[in-house]
Amino acid sequence: MREKIIETILNNQDEFISGEELSKQLGISRAAVWKHIKVLKEQGYNIESVNKKGYKLVKKPDDLLTYNNICHELDTNFMGRKIEHFDTICSTNDYAKSIASESLDGTIIISEEQTKGKGRLGRQWHSKISEGIWMSAILKPNISPYKAPFITLIAGASIVSALNKLGVNSQIKWPNDIIINNKKVAGILTELSAEIERINYIVLGIGINVKTMEFSQEISEIATSLYKENYRISRVDIVRSIIVEFERLYLDYINKGLKESTLKICREYSAIIGKEIYILQGDSKELVKCIDINDQGNLVIKDNSDKTREIMSGEVSIRGVKGYV
Incomplete structure (x- = not known):
């Protein structure tokens, strides 16, 4: 019921909706509407209550991940x-x-x-x-x-x-x-x-x-x-x-x-294509150049022997030469 109330208020952000209207739409008493509004306010919804007008959302709740x-x-x-x-x-x-x-x-x-x-x-x-x-x-x-x-x-x-x-x-x-x-x-x-x-x-x-x-x-x-x-x-x-x-x-x-x-x-948006990176696997550390991401989603690299090979995700960790990237 509370979800239906806030959904109605969100759909009427620029207008007041009366407690009577909410009561009719949801089939509950106006007192029950008020109780739900009170809980919603406690959850962080900035709802304005005005006598004879009803309820309106004052500010879009941008930080409530409900x-x-x-x-x-x-x-x-x-x-x-x-x-x-x-x-x-x-x-x-x-x-x-x-x-x-x-x-x-x-x-x-x-x-x-x-x-x-x-x-x-x-x-x-x-x-x-x-x-x-x-x-x-x-x-x-x-x-x-x-x-x-x-x-x-x-x-x-x-x-x-x-x-x-x-x-x-x-x-x-x-x-x-x-x-x-x-x-x-x-x-x-x-x-x-x-x-x-x-x-x-x-x-x-x-x-x-x-x-x-x-x-x-x-x-x-x-x-x-x-x-x-x-x-x-x-x-x-x-x-x-x-x-x-x-x-x-x-x-x-x-x-x-x-x-x-x-x-x-x-x-x-790759942070590593065209760069030299370290491939970390267990205790080993290998300097390679990142060439591309192939059609299977694997990383294509070139090693110190000028040999090109694929790296699958899950096999390794990657670090930049001078830091994290």
């Missing part, structure tokens, strides 16, 4: 049509995996805080309350398991495309990091449950540092945030834009087998 705010005017077919929002959670990926079998394709889990957020290769992802976007999407594509790694590239292309459309000058460090000014602002963690010939589900985790201004000493030289780079952008707009971009590229790949749009974005 279902209603994200889905308001969201132009997608299935992504984000169901969103579970938490104040705090252990890990959005872990929770998504626990409910994935029974969940709708495109379900999104989003939390204001993660107490045990994780990144690639088991690394910890610092996820402080209300400072970022910590979310996971549950996907159930009808593709062979060997095609699943390309989903990570689609996610990277979606994030960088969304951020650049919002005015953020960002790049991709293949395969799963988003970079601003040669520092990491976002990461992607893709986890797969599959049998030999079919995918049960994919959980796509996305972490974006939005408001964080101070980082721990161990990552302060390689991590940044949108606010730290002077980009003041609504978290709601970022999430909504990523969802839209992702669905477009994802459906091209799943339904039509098209990779071109994703690969074009990954190449155009």
